[in-house]
Amino acid sequence: MTPLIEVRDLVKHFPIRKGVVFQRQVGAVQAVDGISFDINEGETLGIVGESGCGKSTTARLITRLLEPTSGSITYEGRDISHLSRQELKPLRRDMQVVFQDPYSSLNPRKTVGTIIGEPFVIHGIEYDTAKRKRLVQDLMEQVGLNPEHYNRLPFEFSGGQRQRIGVARAIALKPRLVVADEPVSALDVSIQAQILNLLRDLQRELGLTIVFIAHDLSVVRHMCDRVAVMYLGKIVEFANNEQLYDHPRHPYSGALLSAVPVPDPRLAREKHRQVLVGDVPSPTNPPPACRFHTRCPKFVAGHCDVEEPLLEAKQGGNIAACHYPLTDEEIASRVPTAAA
Amino acid sequence: MALLEVRDLKVHFNTDDGVVKAVDGVSYSVDRGQALGIVGESGSGKSVSSLTVMGLTRFFSNAQISGEILLDGKDLLAASDEEMRHLRGSEISMIFQDPLSSLHPFYKIGDQLVEAIRTHRDVSRAQALDRAVEMLGLVGIPEPRRRVDGFPHEFSGGMRQRVMIAMALANDPKLLIADEPTTALDVTVQAQILELIGRLQNELDTAIVIITHDLGVVAEVTDEIAVMYAGRIVERAPTDTIFSAPEHPYTWGLLGSIARLDAPRGDELVPIPGRPPSLINLPTGCSFHPRCPYVREAHRRIDPSLEPVAGDSGHHVACLLNTETRKRLWRLLEAGTAPEEARAQVGLEDDVASPKEASL
Numbered sequence: 001m002t003p004l005i006e007v008r009d010l011v012k013h014f015p016i017r018k019g020v021v022f023q024r025q026v027g028a029v030q031a032v033d034g035i036s037f038d039i040n041e042g043e044t045l046g047i048v049g050e051s052g053c054g055k056s057t058t059a060r061l062i063t064r065l066l067e068p069t070s071g072s073i074t075y076e077g078r079d080i081s082h083l084s085r086q087e088l089k090p091l092r093r094d095m096q097v098v099f100q101d102p103y104s105s106l107n108p109r110k111t112v113g114t115i116i117g118e119p120f121v122i123h124g125i126e127y128d129t130a131k132r133k134r135l136v137q138d139l140m141e142q143v144g145l146n147p148e149h150y151n152r153l154p155f156e157f158s159g160g161q162r163q164r165i166g167v168a169r170a171i172a173l174k175p176r177l178v179v180a181d182e183p184v185s186a187l188d189v190s191i192q193a194q195i196l197n198l199l200r201d202l203q204r205e206l207g208l209t210i211v212f213i214a215h216d217l218s219v220v221r222h223m224c225d226r227v228a229v230m231y232l233g234k235i236v237e238f239a240n241n242e243q244l245y246d247h248p249r250h251p252y253s254g255a256l257l258s259a260v261p262v263p264d265p266r267l268a269r270e271k272h273r274q275v276l277v278g279d280v281p282s283p284t285n286p287p288p289a290c291r292f293h294t295r296c297p298k299f300v301a302g303h304c305d306v307e308e309p310l311l312e313a314k315q316g317g318n319i320a321a322c323h324y325p326l327t328d329e330e331i332a333s334r335v336p337t338a339a340a
Numbered sequence: 341m342a343l344l345e346v347r348d349l350k351v352h353f354n355t356d357d358g359v360v361k362a363v364d365g366v367s368y369s370v371d372r373g374q375a376l377g378i379v380g381e382s383g384s385g386k387s388v389s390s391l392t393v394m395g396l397t398r399f400f401s402n403a404q405i406s407g408e409i410l411l412d413g414k415d416l417l418a419a420s421d422e423e424m425r426h427l428r429g430s431e432i433s434m435i436f437q438d439p440l441s442s443l444h445p446f447y448k449i450g451d452q453l454v455e456a457i458r459t460h461r462d463v464s465r466a467q468a469l470d471r472a473v474e475m476l477g478l479v480g481i482p483e484p485r486r487r488v489d490g491f492p493h494e495f496s497g498g499m500r501q502r503v504m505i506a507m508a509l510a511n512d513p514k515l516l517i518a519d520e521p522t523t524a525l526d527v528t529v530q531a532q533i534l535e536l537i538g539r540l541q542n543e544l545d546t547a548i549v550i551i552t553h554d555l556g557v558v559a560e561v562t563d564e565i566a567v568m569y570a571g572r573i574v575e576r577a578p579t580d581t582i583f584s585a586p587e588h589p590y591t592w593g594l595l596g597s598i599a600r601l602d603a604p605r606g607d608e609l610v611p612i613p614g615r616p617p618s619l620i621n622l623p624t625g626c627s628f629h630p631r632c633p634y635v636r637e638a639h640r641r642i643d644p645s646l647e648p649v650a651g652d653s654g655h656h657v658a659c660l661l662n663t664e665t666r667k668r669l670w671r672l673l674e675a676g677t678a679p680e681e682a683r684a685q686v687g688l689e690d691d692v693a694s695p696k697e698a699s700l
Contacts, residue, residue, distance in 0.1 A: 050526040158615050188381040189553055193597035193611035215526060222599035222609065241605070259531035261556030262602050263595065265579050268560045275535055276528045279496040337601045 002077060003038035004177065004209055005062060010035050010071035012057050016284065030283050031057040033233035034071070039177070044203065044210040046224030048217060048256070050280050053230040055213050059179045062211065063095045064088055093123055096170035100182035102162035106154040112165055113150040116140065119172045139168040143198060160191035164198065171202060179211045184219065196223060217260050221245050221337070229253045232283055232291040235311065239318040245337040249314040249325035252292050258334045267336060274334045290322070298324045341413065342369035343547045344393070344515055349407035351385075351392050353400065358620040362388040364571035365407075367646070370515070370564075375541060375548040377558030377579070379594070380568035383616050386551045389568075390517045393549075394434050395424035411515065430460040433508035437520035439500035443492040449476075450488030453507050460511045475506035479536060498529035502536065509540065519551045534561055555594060559583060567591050570617055570627040573646055577655040587649055587657040587666045589632045592673055610679065626660060633679035634661060634669060634688055 013028035032054040039045050039062075047055045060066040062073060064080055073081045080091060099105040106115055117136045120126040126135060137147035143164040154162055163183060170178050180199065184192040196219065203210055214220050220227055227244045229237040229252065237250040248254045258274040276295050281287055287294050293304040300323070309321045318325075331338045351363040363385040370376045380386040388397060395416060397403050409416040411431065416424065436442045444452055453472035454465060461468070469488065476484035479502040492500060501521065508516055518537065522530040538561050541548055552558055558565055559579060566576040567590065575588040586592055593612035614631040617623055623630050625640040632639070639660050649655040650663050659666065665686050672682040 050528060160615060188616075189555075190381060190593060190597050190612040191615065193599075193609035194613075196599070197609055197611060216599075217527070218599040218601045221601060221605070245601070245605070256527060257601065259527040260601050261530070261534070261554065261560055263555040263559045263598060263600055264583055264602055265559045266584075267602055273531060273535070275531050277532075279498055279529065280526075 004041045004076065005039040006072075006074040007038070007062065008036045008072045008074070010058070010061060010073065011069045012054075012061055012066060013069045027284050030233050030286060032061065032068075033286075035228075035230075035233075035235045036071075037228055037235065037238060039209060039211060041176070041209055042207055043225045044212055044223055046220040046227040047211065047213045047230060048215060048220050048227060049230035050215065050256075052232075052280055052283060054233040054283070055230050056181055058230070059097070059181050059211060059213050063097055063177075063179050064091070065097075089123075093119075093173045094175050095177045095179065096173070096175040098163070098166050098170045098178060098180040098183045101186050102159050102166055103154075103186075105166055106162055108154055111151050111153055112140070112145075112157075115154070115165060116168045116172060119169060123173060125173070135172075136168075139172055142171075142202070143168045144194075158191075159187050160194055163187060163191075163195050167195070167198060167202070171206065171208070174206065175208070177209045177211065179213070181213045182215070183212075185214065185216065192219070199223070217256055229256070232280065232286050234291060234321070236292065236322070237318060237320040238311065239320075243316055243318045245335075247316045247318065247326075247328065247331050247338065248335060249316065249318040250292075250320040250322045251296050251298050251324075251326055253320075254326050254331065254335055255297070257337060260336070262336050271336055272333045298326075300324060343372050343374075343412060344549075345369040345408070345410040346389070346393065347408040347410070349389060349392065349409060350405065351388050351397055352404045354402040354404070355620070360619045361571050361622065362619055363392065364622075366568070366571075366573055368566050368573065368576065370547045370549060372514070372547055373541065373545040374564070375550060375562040377562035377565040378549060378551045378568060379553065379555060379558055379565060381553055381616050383570075383619060384568040385571040385619075386568050387519055390434070390519060390549060390551055393515075394428060394432060394517065395419070395421075398424075426460070429456060429513075430511040431513055432515045432517065433511070433513040434517040434519065435501070435504045435508050435521050437523050439497060439504045439524070440492065442504055443500060445492055447491075448488065449490050449492065449495070449503055453488070453503075453510060456507050457510050471510060472506075475510050476503070478509075478540070479503075479506045480532075481506070496529075497525055498532060501525065501529075501533055505533075505536065505540070509544065509546070512544070513546060515547045515549070517549045517551070520553070521550065522557060523552070523554070530557070537561055555583075555598060556600075567594070570622060571619060572627065572658065573656075574628065574659070575655075575657045576646065577649075577652075577657075581652070581655055585655075585667075586670060587655070587663070588628075588659050589634055589661075589669075590628050592670060593631070596673065607676070626658075634665075634683055636660070636688060 011034055012032040013030050015025045016027040017023040018026045049055050061068050068081050072079050113136050116139055117132045120132050126132045140147045145164050184195050212223050226240045228235050231252050237253045255274050255276045262268050278295050289306050289308045290304045293299050309323050311319050311321045314320050314325045347367050349363055349366045353360040366389050378386045391397050393409055450472050454468040457468040457471050473484045481487055481502055522533050562579050565579050565582045566573045569590050575591050596610035612631055625642050626644050629635045629639045644658040644660045646656045646658040649657055668686050669682050
């Protein structure tokens with residue numbers, strides 16, 4: 001089976017320019033720096049990492065909201081990496097995005113009906129107002145909004161309801177791929193679960209493929225079939241859900257899992273928390289070789305800072321880029337999800 | 341005697357739309373060296389109650405504040421503005437969610453710390469700077485002697501939060517209030533800050549109040565937890581009890597709606613239906629009744645008060661269900677039973693229908 005999307009050696013560098021009239025490039029933010037992966041039809045792929053690791057840039061590249069610096073994105077066997085706006089338009093029907101902030105992603109001056117109905121107009125599917133209203137009300141029903149609220153404005157809704165509006169807009173054209181960029185991180189805990197369950201139900205009903213971007217590892221574990229862990233523009237580990245959470249092999253994945261606060265005081269006391277030192281280095285000037293070596297608890301001088309590790313299969317089937325992957329004992333003592 | 345004792349605190353705001361009952365009768369206490377977690381969703385009154393402890397809501401002309409806030413026996417609500425200014429930053433201090441907007445962008449970190457110290461202590465600039473360097477070292481900022489000359493934008497988010505903590509602790513306060521101290525930070529940095537708060541609490545014997553919406557954060561650093569809903573505390577208990585034997589349906593809802601790493605894979609999340617009520621127009625009876633899966637007819641009329649759980653004087657809960665029913669419900673929920681199912685099993689199904697209509 002061919003994957004829905006194939007990403008190969010994808011690179012996105014944002015140039016940093018100096019000078020007012022004669023601009024010259026003085027450097028580049030290496031937001032995404034050579035990543036490759038596939039997205040299979042019907043799966044949920046998670047992308048996790050700290051802020052600045054390039055996960056949102058990756059999402060924008062896949063949906064071609066950004067043009068890659070190099071590398072390729074193939075959608076159903078067709079290279080879409082450098083298509084023009086005009087050529088992309090039919091593809092936009094198939095790929096939709098749900099954004100993080102339900103406050104700034106909805107036009108405050110338009111009614112909910114107009115917002116959700118707009119995709120039908122943009123893509124010339126349904127110009128008839130009455131018919132469009134029915135379509136929109138069906139969508140509102142489907143995402144758990146009251147269809148009678150068709151003429152209300154976004155400010156009349158709570159954060160969770162606004163996110164439902166965003167979801168309704170995203171599924172309006174029956175897309176094949178939905179990219180959800182931190183869809184719940186701006187919401188209250190009790191509302192987060194509502195939106196997560198909604199996304200899962202819709203996926204089942206509509207057979208959606210979802211790319212789920214989040215920094216919250218517990219949410220990703222709940223939602224995703226496979227997970228890519230990113231650090232400073234690179235994928236450091238790629239594994240399916242069980243593999244990653246039962247036995248993370250990359251020390252960065254291990255540290256991320258170890259850092260998640262566990263709402264169980266007894267378990268929290270038993271666990272030996274591994275706290276990473278320092279912050280993520282700047283993506284304009286990333287560390288040489290393994291980019292994680294400056295913070296890595298297993299750093300070996302003369303190896304990790306000289307030779308870049310390749311993504312390869314490790315024990316247990318995880319694919320990780322590390323010279324010294326975590327051993328089972330290290331995992332058992334640090335990671336709360338490790339199989340006992 | 342407890343260091344901080346809040347008794348029946350009410351903070352109401354008069355607005356054009358009506359009276360916003362942001363805090364509506366809240367009582368709690370914190371001892372020296374203890375950490376209390378206040379957990380709640382946005383609009384539950386958790387921030388307003390601690391801003392009032394800091395004396396920061398008294399300047400709103402539309403605020404009506406009543407009750408007592410006793411710090412070492414002294415009523416802060418009765419203190420003059422002048423007295424509060426002396427207490428704030430020396431006896432009580434506060435750190436906020438967003439460390440970037442809490443630091444002044446134009447002044448060096450060192451100058452801001454020196455100002456905080458010299459406001460409350462009669463020391464020379466040089467002495468205050470030494471203290472600033474000492475504090476920055478204490479909170480784990482490398483090369484503090486050099487970094488005091490840095491500006492806020494030269495620090496990362498986690499480092500800024502460390503600076504805020506250093507500033508808050510510079511005058512050896514008895515009480516530190518941390519309002520969502522890690523919400524704006526990445527998980528790895530959050531772990532660093534939580535570890536720092538835990539270490540400082542041990543070393544300095546400061547009482548800490550941590551306000552958060554994340555139950556995971558408070559699980560690790562607090563001794564006691566108060567769960568707030570719609571301006572009231574609905575459950576208060578030692579941290580272990582909140583997680584092992586919670587009694588309020590809202591606490592169950594919070595625990596059931598978080599995706600957690602320690603739960604078996606494939607467990608369904610159980611969201612709380614509906615959304616928090618408007619604080620202007622609170623539901624009658626128990627404020628949680630429109631979202632509660634175990635509501636009975638009487639709960640729409642009777643307003644529960646926070647009372648001790650039978651057999652456990654440290655555990656208080658404001659719920660009209662009887663203790664036996666609550667314990668059975670929690671056992672069922674813990675075993676993975678859905679709320680509707682649990683309701684039927686304990687024999688509540690003969691009463692009013694579950695509050696489905698409130699979910700929209």
